[in-house]
Amino acid sequence: MITKTMHENDNVILLENGGTKIFLDKKSLSVRVETENVSWETVSGAASFAVGYEHADRFLISLNQAENKQFSPIDSGFLQGVRIQLGPFSSNGKIIGVQADVAVLLNTHSGELVFEVHGISGGTENEVSEVIWPGSFAFSGDREIDYTVVPAMQGYLIPANWQKPIRRYHKGLMFDRDAYMPWWGQVKEGNGYLAIIDTPNDARLTVEHVPCVHTHAEVVWIHSLERFDYTRKLRVRFAKDMNYVGMAKMYRQYVRSLGKLRTLAEKQLRNPKLSELMGSAVVHTSVHTRIAPESYYFDKEHPEKNDFAVPFEERALQLAALQEKYAGKLYVHIDGWGRNGYDNLHPDVLPPSPKGGGWEGMRKLQEVCRDQHILLALHDNYRDFYYDADSYSPELTIKHRNGEQEFCDYWAGGAHSWLCTTLSKGYLERNHDKLNENGIYPDGVYIDVFAVVPGDECYDPRHRMTRTECMTYRASCFEEIRSRGMIISSEEPTDWAVPYLDLVHHAPYALYPGPGEGPAIGIPTPLFSLVYHDAIVVPWSLDRGAWGIPETDLGLLHGLLNAGVPYLPIQPSDNEIPIVKTMARLHQLIGSLEMTNHEFMDGSWRKQRTTFADGTIVEVDLDGDRYTIQMADGELISEAAVHL
Structure with missing residues (x-):
């Protein structure tokens, strides 16, 4: 008072x-x-x-x-x-x-x-x-x-x-x-x-x-x-x-x-397919790459690198071989499946890449994945609006307060603006209906940038939009995917999107100069996992200094500390398989449990311990490249020096 x-x-x-x-x-x-x-x-x-x-x-x-x-x-x-x-x-x-x-x-x-x-x-x-x-x-x-x-x-x-x-x-x-x-x-x-x-x-x-x-x-x-x-x-x-x-x-x-803590256990009730994701290794691969001359990535010295494809059927053979070698759960994310390949023509990406094998090749990839019990997910995008897309019109783009629209030609497809999010769900429904009409039923969809780029605002009076409304429209796209029985993912687990997402591309640490390379800013601490570990699946790269991993650290140690799922190359080396299996098994056992505690074990900040709701304890030594996993029942899963 x-x-x-x-x-x-x-x-x-x-x-x-x-x-x-x-x-x-x-x-x-x-x-x-x-x-x-x-x-x-x-x-x-x-x-x-x-x-x-x-x-x-x-x-x-x-x-x-x-x-x-x-x-x-x-x-x-x-x-x-x-x-x-x-x-x-x-x-x-x-x-x-x-x-x-x-x-x-x-x-x-x-x-x-x-x-x-x-x-x-x-x-x-x-x-x-x-x-x-x-x-x-x-x-x-x-x-x-x-x-x-x-x-x-x-x-x-x-x-x-x-x-x-x-x-x-x-x-x-x-x-x-x-x-x-x-x-x-x-x-x-x-x-x-x-x-x-x-x-x-x-x-x-x-x-x-x-x-x-x-x-x-x-x-x-x-x-x-x-x-x-x-x-x-x-x-x-x-x-x-x-x-x-x-x-x-x-x-x-x-x-x-606020009613916004939706755990993985709750999400599995809405989509039982999510249970197949738990304990999976994530394979990120691509079919077709085409880079426009104005793109940052265009290689003037090696023009053959600007337009090439690994056909759907070849990827299918590689995945079948990987499954035989790995013999575990796999979740495969496919880039570059659209007409002109990765980061091209959005949102008008259909039919599938002719160089990749078109509809027939894509159906063959789906068939092999189903036979091998591999989850198949497609990269998608409903924000980048490419100038050479069939339906491109400046009248449909996000406008700044001065009436101008955003311009970018950094990515592979070259010149593009931003599609107003008020229109995104209509494009998504159209594209996935067409996929279904042609016999393609993915297990999951990754909608690029929706969960890492803050909400957009649009000043165009024909489709005026606040940031709050933008996030609502994005959420409706996520929910549309979920309503079709698919696993939904996006780039990074920004807080507003966590209730709608099952999976993200990564959730690593802030680096300088960054965003993904360099030494850590401050003392890396798994704050996000302490809040949301049991609400979303987060993959981790294994390599030292991988994207978002401090340059001196092994990604797999942070992945184990956070009990995430591992990334696995489509053609892995023999010494990658055991550690991937260890991380995948850990996630299978405790991936849907709350991280209850995190501790720095000494004054160096380099020895850390996490504890999970069932009593499982993970300890890592970031300088000594060592880890220990003590399960709740007393089982010691592994204690080993790591060599990749």
């Missing part, structure tokens, strides 16, 4: 609940939280808004520069706090006619602190692109035991004394590689907070670590189609004896409370 509101000539508003006190400085708008054991205070002047858009000159104005500030109480019965109405603002002698409406609230039942942005209005509303509220908590120090928790890709920790700078400030939107999940946290003196972005679709998580100076982490609220017309909300939970595992488990419970 609000126990004291100071007079107008005083500078502080106090909220108090039990042992927690919240102080709002009316002049600076900074917030100080005092718990029984530690205090946290937001950086003075950090709360601000940005005038100007992404491709124009922008400037930040601190919220504390408001000419007028009005404070009024809010009391909902369990949320009590202060509404703060601000504006206009003065910047370099110029009056900016923006009115900002924010709030700081205390949940008197749970002790949770809530920050809200209710709206931005005024004569320059359409120029405000970002709002920062409440800003970062001040955090600095030189102790390794104090750290910041960042859910970028699989996740990492930044010890307070980390000597390498980390600058990802105001970069990726939520649900890209900068933040698979919409939360972060910090720990000092054994106490910490977990911040959950309750309305993440139009937000960024930004992190900056300057050695010996500070580690800042904050949410940045961004406009949606030039507007801030719904309440943005950040929830902050403070606790003693907090650590990164506790944060992940708190967030997991939060997801469960």
Whole structure:
């Protein structure tokens, strides 16, 4: 409850609940939280808004520069706090006619602190692109035991004394590689907070670590189609004896409370075919490659490399040979099966590649996979819209606020824009009906980039679309695939998509300069697996320094630590088979179980242990290239030096 509101000539508003006190400085708008054991205070002047858009000159104005500030109480019965109405603002002698409406609230039942942005209005509303509220908590120090928790890709920790700078400030939107999940946290003196972005679709998580100076982490609220017309909300939970595992488990419970924690066991009830995926080795292969002259990948020195095919029937023979050699479950992902091959002509990819063998060759591949009990999945794409696609029209593309459309010619098919997601499901239904009409019934479909690229916005008045609507349209495509009895996958397991996906391409670690190569950013930590291990199947590459694997580490050790499924080449070496079988067996046994704990076993951060719901323990030594798997029943599966 609000126990004291100071007079107008005083500078502080106090909220108090039990042992927690919240102080709002009316002049600076900074917030100080005092718990029984530690205090946290937001950086003075950090709360601000940005005038100007992404491709124009922008400037930040601190919220504390408001000419007028009005404070009024809010009391909902369990949320009590202060509404703060601000504006206009003065910047370099110029009056900016923006009115900002924010709030700081205390949940008197749970002790949770809530920050809200209710709206931005005024004569320059359409120029405000970002709002920062409440800003970062001040955090600095030189102790390794104090750290910041960042859910970028699989996740990492930044010890307070980390000597390498980390600058990802105001970069990726939520649900890209900068933040698979919409939360972060910090720990000092054994106490910490977990911040959950309750309305993440139009937000960024930004992190900056300057050695010996500070580690800042904050949410940045961004406009949606030039507007801030719904309440943005950040929830902050403070606790003693907090650590990164506790944060992940708190967030997991939060997801469960929203009804969005759909486990693999639940997904198998809707699609029993998913049980065949558990414990599989994933084979990623291709049929036809054609590279357009304008593509980044075009090889001028070796033109024969720009258009070649390995026919469906040849791939079928290779898979039959692989199954004889491996003698285990296989899930095969086929690229380049469309008319012009991989990353070409989307979304008008039919009929299948003539160079690969057309419909007859594709049916032969399907027949062999069924005979060999191999799951067959097809790569697909309903975002890239190629200029040489049969139905290409600029009227169907996503438009920016200035009316222009995106252009890219990096990928194999050359020039393309983005298909507006409002149209994606219609194309998907058409294509898969045509596949079925011609006797092709895949076991799974991979929809490229839908779960790694943040939600798109479209300003075209004929198919206007917010980021939230975009994600809803993408989810409808995933659900269409599931409704046809197929396994559904996409690129990476961004949080919003996990309820709809069975499988992803990978979920590795954030690297610098990245996104997939280089040394690790901070201390790689399986935050995502701690939340979602039992909700989605994640394949792992085996090689040292593979995509998303720190350059010094063996991918298979991280794969074992996370109890994922292994990748397997279509023509593997003999020494790859045993470790692939070990990882596959581990996943078969515990792939649908929660990861209950993760530990660093020594001060080097290089020896790690994970524990799963049945008591299985996996230990890895990343420097010694060793692993131990202790099953719940006492069986020691393996203890070996690894040589690939």
